[in-house]
Amino acid sequence: MSLFDLTGKVAIVTGSSRGIGRAIAEQMAVQGARVVISSRKAEACQEVVDAINGRHGAGTAIAVPANISSKEDLQRLVDETSRAFGKIDVLVCNAASNPYYGPMSGVTDEQFRKVLDNNVISNHWLIQMVAPQMIARRDGSIIIVSSIGGLRGSPTIGVYNVSKAADFQLARNLAVEFGPHNVRVNCIAPGLIRTDFARALWEDPERYKQSTQGAPLRRIGEPVEIAGAAVFLASAASTFMTGQAMVVDGGVTI
Numbered sequence: 001m002s003l004f005d006l007t008g009k010v011a012i013v014t015g016s017s018r019g020i021g022r023a024i025a026e027q028m029a030v031q032g033a034r035v036v037i038s039s040r041k042a043e044a045c046q047e048v049v050d051a052i053n054g055r056h057g058a059g060t061a062i063a064v065p066a067n068i069s070s071k072e073d074l075q076r077l078v079d080e081t082s083r084a085f086g087k088i089d090v091l092v093c094n095a096a097s098n099p100y101y102g103p104m105s106g107v108t109d110e111q112f113r114k115v116l117d118n119n120v121i122s123n124h125w126l127i128q129m130v131a132p133q134m135i136a137r138r139d140g141s142i143i144i145v146s147s148i149g150g151l152r153g154s155p156t157i158g159v160y161n162v163s164k165a166a167d168f169q170l171a172r173n174l175a176v177e178f179g180p181h182n183v184r185v186n187c188i189a190p191g192l193i194r195t196d197f198a199r200a201l202w203e204d205p206e207r208y209k210q211s212t213q214g215a216p217l218r219r220i221g222e223p224v225e226i227a228g229a230a231v232f233l234a235s236a237a238s239t240f241m242t243g244q245a246m247v248v249d250g251g252v253t254i
């Protein structure tokens, strides 16, 4: 059997209507997982569900819209997944926000709190909702999509970077707490990826040049190039790995 096989596994991927989350959900389905597509917009989620079910058969994917800022929405996401698929083996906390661009001196308390709420506390909520059943089964993989921003300083996305650094620590801490129960928690730290989220950094040719000239691979990444790391972290290929941050950035941080 392939170490990367996910047959029989159930995965929730937040923010999977497009971008990195969609690529992760699609590639997990390719490996045999049943996947839950979630974002704020029901219609966008259903489109992804239809595409996955068209390729892999009805019942492979379901849509459960949820706003990560709402605890009630996240509880419904977990409850509806359990009702439809019976269990959750893999949780990918991928959705995040970055509503503020500029130096930390200019951020309002409200903006700062929003970033911490959406990028850190909401991950904590969702993990606390899913972990008990993983612990009871002594099997589970939790993946947080952080960012190389969490490893570096920045004059413009410092607030976001603080939240992404906190995600690394969240993973380390929970890895310690859940490790004795055979539940693993890891982060992926992508570099610049061609999605709507980072559009401002790659759409304009001048910005693109700036973003990539110091990168060993001399280009930005595609969403599917993050999906392999998620499949690895979800699968038997990574059963001895926990609490880590996997950097996938075309070499930028080296």
Ligand SMILES: NC(=O)c1ccc[n+]([C@@H]2O[C@H](COP(=O)([O-])OP(=O)(O)OC[C@H]3O[C@@H](n4cnc5c(N)ncnc54)[C@H](OP(=O)(O)O)[C@@H]3O)[C@@H](O)[C@H]2O)c1
Binding pocket: 014, 015, 016, 017, 018, 019, 020, 021, 038, 039, 040, 041, 044, 066, 067, 068, 069, 094, 095, 096, 097, 118, 145, 146, 147, 148, 189, 190, 191, 192, 193, 194, 195, 196, 197, 198
């Ligand atoms: N792109 C990059 O260069 C890059 C680099 C490093 C890290 N990352 C990280 O990668 C992750 C995914 O980003 P992406 O680039 O794939 O972004 P994206 O293409 O903009 O997709 C974001 C996804 O999250 C959903 N979403 C946004 N706000 C949400 C909310 N409040 N509740 C629920 N879902 C929400 C969006 O759908 P709706 O609008 O329908 O809700 C969409 O499905 C994020 O954690 C980001 O920080 C991205």
